[in-house]
Amino acid sequence: MALPAGAGGPVAPPPHPVPDPAAAKAPDLLGRDFTVGERGQGPFLAAAVRPLNELAHRLCRSVRRRRHQVRAQTSHYRRQAESGHEDHVARHEYYDEPRLLDGVRAGEDPMRSKKVGAGFEIAGLEGPVCPLLHCSPAGATVLLAACSGRLTRWDIESGRPTREFQVPENASTDTFALTALLLPDRQVRIAAGDEDGLHLWDGVSGRLLADAAGGDRIFQIAGGLTSDGRSLLVGTGVKGLHLWDPVTGAPLASPLEHVGDVVAVTLARLRGGSSLIVTGDYEGVRRWQGDLCESSFGAEIDAPHIDLLTTVYTADGRPLIVGVVEEGEVVRRWDAETGEEVGLPIPVEGEFVRTATATVSGRIRLFTADQDMVRQWDLLSGESLKQTFAGSYVSAVSLPxxxxxxxxxxxxxxLTTHRLV
Incomplete structure (x- = not known):
């Protein structure tokens, strides 16, 4: 099924073992069936464990969802308590206009900004700082940071704030997972999700285009191109997989439920030109064809307890799916076309791991951030690099x-920036 014309232009799990039909059945005192078979020289009882497995999966899914929800909810309620607002307060209370800044916000002390090597350090911000680096249509590097209810653009050379974006008063910026999308007409969109839905901004003016679109708690947002070259925003939520028009933030369909209880999502463009929507849930990673995930692509990838997905492209254009799995214990990579794993799992051993990638001197580096430490790895070989940085949130961009x-x-x-060579 194709997307509406107005849209912006950028597997089944393995079957459970089947008992031998010839094996005798012996009910226990609770009426459950047990299979009587032979192992070695003596009989044994093998419980029919499928119901227990399904229960375990449901419990696992519940725990995973609560983990993501609590992380968003904690920040949200803390902000409400500090501001004295209640749940019924309207969310649409934001700055009348995006504001140009001269480096110091009106009525506030200057940020403590200083040069550090080839980058800079900004101190004195309040709460967690979630950065986003992206390239403008002209090729310039742009830095945004979400912090304490604000979304601000910073000058990449001086480390001084230059523009304040419109942000709804009660938006949970502490849990924003920002993403940038360059549309075919060279417009820029900045997207983030929180417990109320999608927030979408014009990346140049900072004007808010959509507030709480989807009416759902959003775990991860990704942007990319469909097989016919149209741009698309997708997001995972409690209600299912959301699809939005990145020009306006309007939904393109009702949340998709048939893709499973998804937590993570990314888009992958194959070398043949077609695109996949890749989703991750508590069982594994699935690849979908079609703008509305009409059919699966290949077999399900075994990747339990997925946290985060992203797509990286090698020098020859091969798309790799990168996933944080097993509750932040490891990062794994798969070929998006074949589903085959690339290299051994990288043991990052974190809890709430965020990732970024960039190419440095022809090699793709993986950056993992958790518990205020950013570590580096060679993405393809899995080799750990010695240099580390301070941070629980990370973003990176390759330079020409x-x-x-x-x-x-x-x-x-x-907030710090670092030039890597």
């Missing part, structure tokens, strides 16, 4: 000269 820029935000209110 073969270097990369990294932005890291801490949970305690500081």
């Amino acid at each position: 000269d073969g270097s990369a820029l990294l932005a890291a935000g801490t949970s305690g209110g500081s």
Whole structure:
């Protein structure tokens, strides 16, 4: 099924073992069936465990969802308590206009900004700082940071604020997972999700285009192109998989429930030109064809307890799916076309791991951030690199000269950038 014309232009699990039909059945005192078979020289009883497995999966799914929900809810309620607002207060209370800044917000002390090597450090912010680096249509590097109810653009050279975006008063910026999308007409969209839905901004003016679209708690948002070259925003939520028009933020369909209880999502463009929507849930990773995930693509990838998905492209254009799995214990990579795993799992051993990737001197680096430490890895070989940075949130962008820029935000209110060569 194709997307509406107005849209913006950027597997089944393995079967359970089947008991031998010839085996005798012996009910226990609770009326449950047990299979009587032979192992070695003596009989044994093998419980029919499928109901227990299904119960365990449901409990696991419930725990995973609560984990994501609590992380968003904690920030939301803390902000309400600090501001004295109740749940019924209207969310649509934001700045009348996006504001140009001269480096210091009106009525506030200057941010403590200083040069550090080839980057800068900003201290004095309040609460967790979630950065986003992206490239403008002209090729310039842009830095945004969400912190304490604000979304601000910073000058990449001086480390001073230059523009304040419109943000709904009660938006949970502490849990924003920001993403940028360059549309075919060279417009820029910035998207984030919280417990109320999608927030969408014009990336140049900072004007808010959509507030709480979808009416759902959003776990992850991704943007990309469909097989016919149209741009698309997708997001995972409690209600299912959401699809939005990135031009306006309007929903393109009702939340998709047939894809499962998804937590993570990314889009992957194959070398043949077609695109996949890749979703992750408590059982594994699935690849979908069609704008509305009409059919599965290949077999399900075994990746339990998925947290986060992203797509990386190698020098020859091969798309790799990168996933944080097993509750932050490891990062795994798969070929998006074949589903085959690439290399051994990378043991990041975190809890709430965020990731970013960039190419430095021709090699793709993976950055993992957790508990205010950013570590580096060679994405393909899994080799750990010694240099670390402070930060629980991370973003990176590759630069034309073969270097990369990294932005890291801490949970305690500081933001740093680092030039990597």
